[in-house]
Amino acid sequence: MNAGLWFTQLTAWQVMAVGLAFFGALYLLGGWGMTALTRMLARRQVGKVLDTRALQPDQLPREWRQSAMSVLLFGTGMVVPWGLLQLGWAQLAPTASAARVAAEIVVLMVWNDVHFWLNHRLLHAKALVRFHGDHHRSYVTTPWSTYSFHPLEALMLGNIILLPMLVHDFYFWSLAAVPVLSLVLNVIGHSNYDFFPRVSDTHPLAASRRHHLHHARSRGNYGFALAFMDQLMRTQLQAPAPRSTGSTGSSGSSGSAKTPEGRR
Numbered sequence: 287m288n289a290g291l292w293f294t295q296l297t298a299w300q301v302m303a304v305g306l307a308f309f310g311a312l313y314l315l316g317g318w319g320m321t322a323l324t325r326m327l328a329r330r331q332v333g334k335v336l337d338t339r340a341l342q343p344d345q346l347p348r349e350w351r352q353s354a355m356s357v358l359l360f361g362t363g364m365v366v367p368w369g370l371l372q373l374g375w376a377q378l379a380p381t382a383s384a385a386r387v388a389a390e391i392v393v394l395m396v397w398n399d400v401h402f403w404l405n406h407r408l409l410h411a412k413a414l415v416r417f418h419g420d421h422h423r424s425y426v427t428t429p430w431s432t433y434s435f436h437p438l439e440a441l442m443l444g445n446i447i448l449l450p451m452l453v454h455d456f457y458f459w460s461l462a463a464v465p466v467l468s469l470v471l472n473v474i475g476h477s478n479y480d481f482f483p484r485v486s487d488t489h490p491l492a493a494s495r496r497h498h499l500h501h502a503r504s505r506g507n508y509g510f511a512l513a514f515m516d517q518l519m520r521t522q523l524q525a526p527a528p529r530s531t532g533s534t535g536s537s538g539s540s541g542s543a544k545t546p547e548g549r550r
């Protein structure tokens with residue numbers, strides 16, 4: 287059966303169950319996969335760890351707890367695009383060529399960067415920064431920081447495909463690719479690992495360096511996988527992040543050692 291047809295014929299409860307299984311599996315695979323990959327690369331001295339300071343004692347349990355809530359919201363939230371289809375406010379293309387699917391995915395991923403920058407910048411505004419603080423409690427990021435944020439942030443970031451669905455009839459697999467690619471890119475961003483130390487800070491392959499710098503300084507570099515939104519909006523950070531003193535949080539010269547409140 288056509289996957290889009292299968293999805294629209296599910297009941298609301300089935301959609302939420304499928305969504306929970308989908309986002310739960312994505313998060314576990316992404317977290318474990320990136321942890322294993324960075325350990326393997328570090329052993330082979332390919333690339334380098336960005337910040338070697340120790341994690342806070344309660345960091346991983348907190349990240350898992352907050353992430354479980356995000357998985358719950360993202361998973362059950364799949365009922366929203368399903369609802370748009372039921373109401374006829376959005377429709378899926380019944381078939382699509384490979385070229386069309388590729389073009390749709392490119393457009394959706396560019397939109398993903400625009401959408402993320404806008405919401406992330408809003409989350410750093412005075413009224414919302416206290417909610418975003420949940421994410422910034424991870425000074426040294428881990429792959430498990432990826433979904434570790436306040437439920438309000440999950441709702442803001444999780445609605446990425448809704449607006450595109452209202453203006454274009456996407457193929458089912460183009461839409462399904464968004465959370466998968468987004469998770470992969472987001473896990474890279476929080477990997478605390480510089481995979482390609484020789485590329486420039488604005489290079490697409492330097493996304494983890496850019497987001498590491500955002501967590502270290504908590505201002506600027508609001509973009510997601512690419513640098514273009516920060517370049518356009520003049521919010522890119524230039525200074526190097528503190529890297530690996532192996533001791534306290536007072537390393538570096540870029541304002542990294544303040545309290546969390548001072549850094550948001």
Ligand SMILES: [Zn+2]
Nearest residue numbers: 421476497501
């Ligand atoms: Zn982050």
Ligand SMILES: [Zn+2]
Nearest residue numbers: 406410418500
């Ligand atoms: Zn932030």
